[in-house]
Amino acid sequence: MENSSPSEIKLKTYRWVRPCTIVWLVLIALTLSTLAVGKFELIDVMGGRPLVAFLLITTFIKGVMISDYFMGLKFVRRRWRIIPLIYLIIVCSLIWIAYNQN
Amino acid sequence: MERGLRLPFFNFEYKLILFNRQMFKRFLTQKQSKDDYPPGDLVIWIFIYAELLVFGVLFLAYAFSRSNNLELFNESQKLVNQELGALNTLILITSSFFVVRAVSAIREGKVEQCGHWLLATMVMGSGFIVVKIFEFSEKFAAGISLSTNTFFTYYLSMTAFHFMHVVVGLIILGAIWWKNRRGGYNQEEYTGVETGASYWHMVDLVWIILFPLIYVIR
Numbered sequence: 001m002e003n004s005s006p007s008e009i010k011l012k013t014y015r016w017v018r019p020c021t022i023v024w025l026v027l028i029a030l031t032l033s034t035l036a037v038g039k040f041e042l043i044d045v046m047g048g049r050p051l052v053a054f055l056l057i058t059t060f061i062k063g064v065m066i067s068d069y070f071m072g073l074k075f076v077r078r079r080w081r082i083i084p085l086i087y088l089i090i091v092c093s094l095i096w097i098a099y100n101q102n
Numbered sequence: 103m104e105r106g107l108r109l110p111f112f113n114f115e116y117k118l119i120l121f122n123r124q125m126f127k128r129f130l131t132q133k134q135s136k137d138d139y140p141p142g143d144l145v146i147w148i149f150i151y152a153e154l155l156v157f158g159v160l161f162l163a164y165a166f167s168r169s170n171n172l173e174l175f176n177e178s179q180k181l182v183n184q185e186l187g188a189l190n191t192l193i194l195i196t197s198s199f200f201v202v203r204a205v206s207a208i209r210e211g212k213v214e215q216c217g218h219w220l221l222a223t224m225v226m227g228s229g230f231i232v233v234k235i236f237e238f239s240e241k242f243a244a245g246i247s248l249s250t251n252t253f254f255t256y257y258l259s260m261t262a263f264h265f266m267h268v269v270v271g272l273i274i275l276g277a278i279w280w281k282n283r284r285g286g287y288n289q290e291e292y293t294g295v296e297t298g299a300s301y302w303h304m305v306d307l308v309w310i311i312l313f314p315l316i317y318v319i320r
Contacts, residue, residue: 018206020199020203020206021199023199024195024196024198028192028195028196031188031191031195031313032188034191034313034314034318035185035188035318037318038184038188038317038318039184039185048320052319055314055318056314056319058314059310059311062310063307063310063311066198066306066310067303067307069202070199070201070202070303070306071140071141071300071303071304071307072140072141075137076136076137076138076139076140076141077136077137077138077139078136080139080147083151084151084154084307087151087154088311091158091161091162091311092311094162094165095161095162095165095315095319098162098165098166098168098169099165099168099319101166101169
């Protein structure tokens with residue numbers, strides 16, 4: 001039987017669950033929630049604005065997760081990280097404005 | 103003579119404090135230090151930001167065109183296949199995860215493992231292509247084309263434009279995989295892998311916005 005100290009077990013657990021794996025699982029969950037909104041036509045059932053806001057916020061979160069963790073911009077100087085961040089804020093905000101014009 | 107006796111002691115103490123302060127400062131800067139440049143070749147980042155700008159303009163053009171043709175866009179949107187759109191999103195997210203693993207592997211010096219992850223990424227990317235071709239053929243078979251209406255002009259042009267980026271991404275990843283197979287990358291030199299990975303993440307990032315915008319939000 002293999003004897004492992006608690007710290008070794010903790011290290012092994014950490015190595016198995018990498019941050020990118022958690023990000024991947026969160027992205028999958030958010031995508032499935034987006035599909036659920038579309039598939040069950042929740043926008044028509046529950047009213048548009050709150051769900052459009054929900055979809056745009058999840059899109060923003062997914063975008064930030066990709067740029068921060070997958071692209072690795074969280075670990076470089078802020079000027080590089082801030083470009084996709086501003087991009088996502090502008091695009092999502094203007095889409096929100098366009099969808100609330102009527 | 104007195105000064106001579108005092109100064110060495112003073113200097114020693116001072117140096118010790120200075121050393122400790124330098125150590126402390128170094129510790130702080132090490133903890134907070136970030137790379138000056140993003141991973142991969144700097145040129146790819148200029149290209150990535152330019153591409154994001156182009157897609158951003160298309161997204162906003164779609165969103166504001168929709169506000170002038172609300173009924174047309176809502177009715178036409180019912181004809182797009184949400185399941186296939188979601189499937190392609192899952193495929194691209196997973197492929198992005200695989201390419202992250204490929205970069206991690208090469209940074210750890212695991213050349214063979216990097217190749218496997220790159221291959222897995224390409225398989226997922228090819229899956230995206232297959233699903234997209236199926237989706238396009240479904241639409242063309244139903245008599246839908248670029249000239250059907252404004253919604254389908256945007257839908258087909260934006261997804262086709264993105265499709266081309268996926269194809270280019272697959273070619274880049276294929277070239278990186280080939281170079282890696284021939285021993286072109288190792289723990290010290292892996293800029294090419296990071297460059298290709300960054301491009302592939304950009305393709306993923308664009309689709310992350312494209313999917314809810316065209317397939318879901320109405």
